[in-house]
Amino acid sequence: MDTTQYLDVFIDESMEHLDTLYQQLLNLEKNSADKSIIEEIFRAAHTLKGMSATMGYSDLANLTHVLENVFDGIRYNKINVNTQMMDALFDSVDQLNAMIEDIASGGEGKRDVTSTVQLLEQIERGENPILLESEQIFDYANPVTTLDEFQLSILNESSDRGYYNYEIHIELNEDCLLKGARVYMVFEVLEKLGEVIKSQPTVNDLEEENFDHSFTIIFISTHEQGEISQKINKVSEIQSVEIKPFSVSAYKVEQDKLEENKQSEPPAAGQSRSDHKTNKTVAHTTNAQSKTIRVNIDRLDVLMNLFEELVIDRGRLEQISLELDHHDLQETVEHMSRVSGDLQNIILTMRMVPIDHVFNRFPRMIRQLARELDKNVEIEIIGANTELDRTVIDEIGDPLVHLIRNAIDHGIEMPDERKAKGKSEQGTIQLEAYHSGNHVFIEIRDDGAGINKDKVVNKAIKSGIISQSEAESLTDQQVYELIMASGFSTNETISDISGRGVGLDVVKNTIESLGGSITIDAALDQGSTFSIQLPLTLSIISVLLVELGSEKYAVPLSSIIETAILHKNEILKAHNKKVIDFRGNVVPLTYLSEIYSVSNSSSPKDEYVSIVIIRKGNKMTGLVVDSFIGQQEVVLKSLGNYLTNVFSISGATILGDGEVALIIDSNALVK
Incomplete structure (x- = not known):
């Protein structure tokens, strides 16, 4: 029987069953008396076993069969749930996950799980699982095979x-x-x-x-x-x-070689290599009854690229219709704009992925870290169905992992310490996502020790991040932001959990590279809140076009508070800098013509100036431009490999008249 045509469906459904196993095992550990939980676990394991056997993946089916026996024993009260047993069950599901990933990358799902099977058989016989000695020996000949992507990004940043x-x-x-x-x-x-x-x-x-x-x-x-x-x-x-x-x-080269060697292993007799090839990036959908189809994400990327070209042409047609002032042409262009706007919304919706795809890895991670640190931690997830563009989802996972590790290591206190403070021995980390306008907000809250402002300031002065005089004028919010400075850490002891100096700095840079921002709020002995603001999509953005001399620039609407035209007499001076009074706040001015070395087209005799007031967190600045052109939706294009790290420029776009406008990175201009 040729099962190749079912491989994509098998991988997707297997991953869904593994997600169910992970989630329900966490629930089982909290409430072992709830039989509905073990029924759900048993159902997922049984289905996975049947699918694996049908597809011919015997190692996967055999391990799932032994695991199913343990779940059956729990279901009929033959086996009592305890922490050691749960560790063994989680490890077994990890092994299943590794097999599925091997199959998805073109392998045969073979894996030596002898020790895992022995542990499960001990549990099935009613014995306490004991780690085998072979599992405790560390492979020193290959010492750094466990670096994850986030740790590699920290090392890249440090270089x-x-x-x-x-x-x-x-x-x-x-x-x-x-x-x-x-x-x-x-x-x-x-x-x-x-x-x-x-x-x-x-x-x-x-x-x-x-x-x-x-x-x-x-x-x-x-x-x-x-x-x-x-x-x-x-x-x-x-x-x-x-x-x-x-x-x-x-x-990375060595890891790629290992992967190539694994994939270059000869296929089983009677099977061609193409039988095992598959694409891992397949859109997740619900069951067949919901009238949906699975679409390869690469096809959606091609569709999005084609639509981006259509947006550029739409802008060009709008420009031509205005210049010709032809009534029928203007009506046709307006209708095309409405239709393409609806099409844009549909395409963007198709690319949206629930943030649950990122959140569902955290409960297991928190359980493991809490056990390593001897802490009692529970996670609450709110708004897991909130959707984000796939490109944002791909990038946000690692920063969230680091922030949660930081909350467990630095935030949540030891149970005895919490009890002495009159708190519950169990700490809580709350992860919430929600939509607001064209943005998604993600908040990580903990009810731990909060942030000691004096300790942060003293460490920052000692590290040379700020001076003593600067420290005296800092607000609470500015003090909290110091922990995201490069090389900053208040940890007195070495730990490989979090707080490794450059970590939060990388988190901040990653979020800002996505067009987002991060703010921190805290209260001593009450907890901390890290708030992340992200755009819904990175491909097509709404901007305000402005003019500087003969050049055009685009300012993202998401960072604009207000535009204003002020008399020059309203411009004041403070600390040798030009500022304005904006609704009771002193806002410094930034002259874009000076930053980008553009000759100013406005005459010195002009009595008024055009200002775009932008915000990053609680900080604001006013961008002085020659004139406003208007609001427009544009396609964000990269500047390419030759123009990386250009100060305060995040990309470019092609306007309706064919002219290129640079897109301003507002975050870089707010000091």
């Missing part, structure tokens, strides 16, 4: 900022008795020299001495290798220290 990335391998003496103490002393030395991004084994395993006599660290520093090695060697009972530069690009 751009002039830091050195190192891989440090440390061996302790064979007769070293207090291994945990030596590790602590090494980390104390490293904390003074830079930032630890990753350690293998993990920090908790190192502290509890769950390792042999060596460990590896991925490290960021401004110091040379020789100096770092010299400082580490001052710690006693160190046998050897090996430091070498860590290259993100080389790491």
Whole structure:
């Protein structure tokens, strides 16, 4: 039986069943007495087993069969739910997930799950699962295979900022008795020299001495290798220290080679290689009864690109109809504009993906991190059905992961500490998403320790981020924003969970690169709130066209508060800068003609100036332009590889008359 034609459907439905297993296992851990939960789990596992067997993926079907036996035992009260058992069940679902991903990338879904099966069989017999010794041994020959995309982005960012990335391998003496103490002393030395991004084994395993006599660290520093090695060697009972530069690009090349080798393995007898090829990016839909079809996302991208060209031509036709002043032509163009506007809304809606695709990974992650840190944390998710453009969804996941890790590590206190403060021992992280206008807002709230303003200010002064005089004039909001400065961290101890200096800086840069913004609010011992504002889509945006000399520029409407034409007498001076009084607020002026070196077309005799007031968070500035042209929807185009990092320019667009207008990055102009 040729099952190739069903492969896409199998992968999509399998991922849906795995999502169900993850979610319901979390529910089962909280309420093991609820039989409806185990029924849902059993149903998902049973369906997955049947589908896998039908498609010929025996390893997947066999593991699911053993897992199903455990769920059956729980269903009939033969097995009692406990934490160790839940860890084993989560690990089993992880193995299933890895098999599905292998199938999606062209593999056969084969995986050595002997140890996992043994654990499940222990559970089925009513025994407490015990980690096998083989699972506890760390593979030192391949020490950094677990770096995720977000950690790699931090390392990339550090290189751009002039830091050195190192891989440090440390061996302790064979007769070293207090291994945990030596590790602590090494980390104390490293904390003074830079930032630890990753350690293998993990920090908790190192502290509890769950390792042999060596460990590896991925490290960021401004110091040379020789100096770092010299400082580490001052710690006693160190046998050897090996430091070498860590290259993100080389790491990715090696990972690509591993992936290629895996895909180049010969297919099973009687099967061609094309039988296993599939495209992972298939749009998720509901069941067949809802009258939907699955559409490859690449086709939607092509459709969007074609429509972007249509928007440019629409603008050109509108320009021509105004110039010719022909009644019939104007009517036709107006009708085409209405129809294309409806078409635009439909295409954008088709590209929308529920943010639940990002949110559903967090409950499991929070459970795991909370256990590592010995904390009691619960997550509440609100508005998971809120939709965002797929391009935004792809980029926002890693920043949210870091903010949630930050909330668990820095925000939520230990249970004893919370109890002493009169709080519940269980901390809560609330993740909420909602629409407002043309934006989506995502808020991460915790009921933890909040932010200690004095500690933040002192650390910022010590790190040279601000001066003592600047610190005295900062508002609460400005103090909170300091934690997103490059290299900032208030953590007194090394941790591979969060707070690694450049982390929140990368979060801020990523969000702003998406045309969004992030603000922070906090109250000491009450909690913190990180608010992210994102545009619904990145492809077609509404802008205000303005004129500077003979050139045209576009200012995104999302950042504009108001436009104004003021008399020159209303322009004041403060601290040698030109400002205006805008509704009781002092707003500095930014002369775009000076920033972009454009000759000003306005005459010095002109008594009035045109100003566009823009906002980023709680900060505002007034952009001084020659004149306003009007509002228009434009297609955002990249400037290409040769014009990256152009100050305050986020892209360009083609106007109706064929002229190119640069799109201003409002965030960069608000100081």
